Amino acid sequence: MASKRRGPLQIIRKDTETIKKKVDVLVKDVLNKSESSHDLLQRCQGLQRDGENILKALNALTKADEPAPVGNYDQRKQEEATKLQNILKHLETLFLELSPPGPSSILNDVTTREGEEEDDEDEEDSEDDSLSHPELWTVLDTFTGEQEGDLSVKKGDVLTIITKTSDGWWLAQNVEGKRGVVPKTFLKIKSGAGVDQEEHDDDDDDEDDSDEMDNLPEKSDKEKYSTENGESTPHSNWDTVKKALTEIDATDVLSAMGAIPSGFRPSTLNKLLTEEGIKYKGSHYLQPELSQSQLSFEDLFLDPDSGRVRPRHVKVSVCFTLWSCKHIPTPGVGVHVLSRHIHLCAFDGNQVLSNIHTVRATYNPKKPKTWTFSPRMTGILPALLDGDCFLRCNSSSPDLGILFELGVTFIRNSTGERGDLSCGWAFLKLTDDNGMLLPNRTYELSVCGGTPFEKDVPVEVSATKGSPTSVFQQMLKSRQQPKLIIKIKSAGSRTRIGLSLLPDSLLHSVSCIQLLTLHRQLLADALLMERPTMQSAALMCSPVLATFPLIVDQVDLLDALRSAWMDVYTSMSRSQKRDLSHVKQEFHRVYMSSAYFLLHAASLPSYRWADPSTEEQRARLIYTALDSLTHKQANTEALGGAEVYVNSDHEHLPFDITECTFDLLSVAR
Template structure:
């Protein structure tokens, strides 16, 4: 009988157990002083690499990867991640104790020895010649290596972008412009570094930029005529040093990739980082960005992770563990409606304003001031990332406001009244608010996204009870959500020894975000219970999301021949509705069209679900569905004022024309509007009509 196959999570647990045994053995050998310190340091670095790779692999695992159902999968996975984090922390501490004093060359020596062994296996004749050359004058070569300046192409050489003062034991205090050699890169963002004086400690990676060319250029200019006397000789020597450093960097990267089992070389990424400079890095070096500002963490997730953190992804149905049914979509057999689902966390809140938020310096034009928010447990994002744009008054530049009073319908993008549904059991669950600006650099036209700070509202108290409905003033921290005690601009560090009156004044100058927790009426609570288990969005769109959810349940749970049938479904509404959550102006167009339709309904019609579904489909097809496939509508682009104004004009004009044709024909959603020569359409694609369950289901 063949042995029973083990799941990926069980294999990961065994790998963690094996890593822990090796770490315990290493600690025991170090305490008993068995073997040399260099050998222990090498073993420690190898274990760090293995543990980091295993942690990355573990984070990518999902329930769908398992061969058989696993009980308490999420809890067991989190336990293994915590074990690995604890092991990495112990290895970091041990690495600091074992690292040799003075300039660290251990990693380079190990990589070089490995590369020399590989070269010996490939070509013995060349190695014998190299060994003969190396054996002549080794002492002189060692001296030359000791005084050789760090090569800019060495991936271990970084420049400090901003001053950092160590706050805990093991931190390395550095100043802007200082050149550091990175000994080890940790997954938590705190890298072990060594300065030119031989001091070692950990530094946050957000303070570092790869290469040392910026400060070297400044030094060359300051040194003046003395360094220009032998330009030709110096240029030749520098070119030789750069070529040698580039080769060493390639050998180091290739060896690390072979040890970790990576399928590609990271050297291309390093070389790209050396040649391409981000606009944010340039502005940071110029001092045009206040201290505490960072590249936007949540915007980076939206750009790099595709649809994983967008509302269009979370509005789709989620498959069960067997992938033969749905986890969060059920029908009530008595009423025929979507069955309400209660989740662990369902809150409504309103963004009020932000105070004392610094503004970027000269040389940049701010295109958008906004807040990106999501569910967060201190380590990972647990929901989609929703964006609310702030209104800005030049008379009070440090104050941001939300939900302005205006005639007509408030746009979704400006509406600060939101809801969060989340089924996470984490005791540290809360809402992460990242204050951000999208800017364009006047001199070059480069665009960028900056985080002006972040705030976190934990949704339970220490006893696990939900927060009461009241107004909360949240301090805005600088840096990223993974940094702590980083001040924004020139604000005084909290806890400094000053008088009571000065503390009151300083408290008023601290950046703050004002958020109000609120309750919802019974109708809104009922509509919220029909939505997916995890979603964060605007409260004004709840009724549209609930209707879409009802149509989704009818199509997937009632109209399919069997639950195992996965054929394409003809439904233009379901195939295109998720796009609206990523394009708020189109969502506003649907809200306006549906509001006009509701004004003509009677009370009985508003209570008739079948009638509402029919009308919703008609309104959708005669408004938003028509706009999505209109060639006159430009592509949606975030924080682009000309594009946003052009789209607004097209949407307003098209909806007005469609409404006029509706009055003349007497009905909406007719096919004749799609063949009218006055309303051209894009070339037909079958994906406009088909809902592919296997492709979109989570």
């Protein structure tokens, strides 16, 4: 079969993978010190240039540049852009680590080459400079860094200021040689340091303001160097590093202000969900996994006798229930909490091994430090609130377990900025020292502060003052420690059968197993039975396969599909339920007139996490539409039929061919 010509987006995707591998090699070489710092720095700069060129080429691409239709083009383009931006951020951190303290010869060379171009910069940017004579400053108050690039300092420390920036976050080095940024409001010029009197006077004004925590610098507007006619001029790599280091969010500001409890951190798992495209989303793990040869599938097979998906047994398949969280500190004043939730995933102490699933907690203002989760219920309980979950994972790691990250999404009252905090985390190792699965029972897990990669970070609790010397005080403090209570339980025979048909790695709600297995069956039919040859990579017309992953990532639409399907499934006779062809036909019909129909409804707002007004509006439209469709078709069949698409009561988005195009090459893992 003639090979398909690669499109520009696919070429850039390949280039991105190549540069990522080179960055990984550079990181190893930096750790091993296999080359001189100068050579490593040169390699880092070269990779930065390559990455910026690839990103520039990506931004210039349009859908019309592709030789053939590409499904979900905008989403895939954005995913590649996110990957490149993360690579460039990593390179910026490496550049800072490799560059010597103070202006290096390389940086001076860059400044010299670009000096003529920067002559026309606005005077307001003149404060951003690398100092030829580093100055000594004294720390007025303790500052704890909350993100990569921050420098944690204590009151009284003496710092060498390397670079000053206009937004108030200065690059500094402590006596141990560690470098990072600190807010200038925490600093005072050290007595006897040689600086201009005018600059000293300005900094004295900053000193007067240092006691007012509200004056801490917030995230600045996006800066750019521009000429008088408004055109951007080239930056040095050092400018890029400074810009990355000076960008902070609401979480960092609130941490510096002491408005959030100690042990809280920016959410690690939320960052993976938002910055890594679909890599850690359930939709990604639903897609078929290619074998090493990429000529067959690793985890998708058919039973030739029954035509059903062949069951696969994995090393860990467990069902568990989230019960409650106790003694969880609350964010301080100045923030409004939009969501309390738990992110959970398979974890081995080093890396995430599954998708990241989220369950929202129920909150009672009368018990602000207690979170509860809804037990499994029959009916329309939203999957987002369903504490009944399952995990399938085929990892052979002896430390495999479930990572639970307790989180809140908040909005800052004064500025309207949104942020995501981790209130702590817990880990449950799923096997004992002999490799046997844990018994089915209730487990009470201690909640640790910091991130899953930090050890022994406490979460702030309101215990008795002073050191707990008495036995009673020690018992009281122990009882007030944050706890997460979960229960591992056995699964029924029907649930076990359904789980065995799912991908080798997946974490999701138990209430959605039947929908996931039906999608898996349709996927196997399309890929293993209906393709002309096993080597065919042609586009397939399948609205269900093309859009079902999108539904999984929009949990309210998944709930709508589950509700509509259960109405139909419960009305089937026993013989109809045993007839796989009939079940698949009915599922396709229900899907097209519920989830697929709603996904492309013009009146449905875009899905946005933890936005109460959007969630309420979407819920109202979804269930109003389902109720309307059910009543209008009550005289024919419960749900289904093409009539819904020509009904003048419902408006649809303009049709796009990607709505019904399944592209195996782009989605296979």
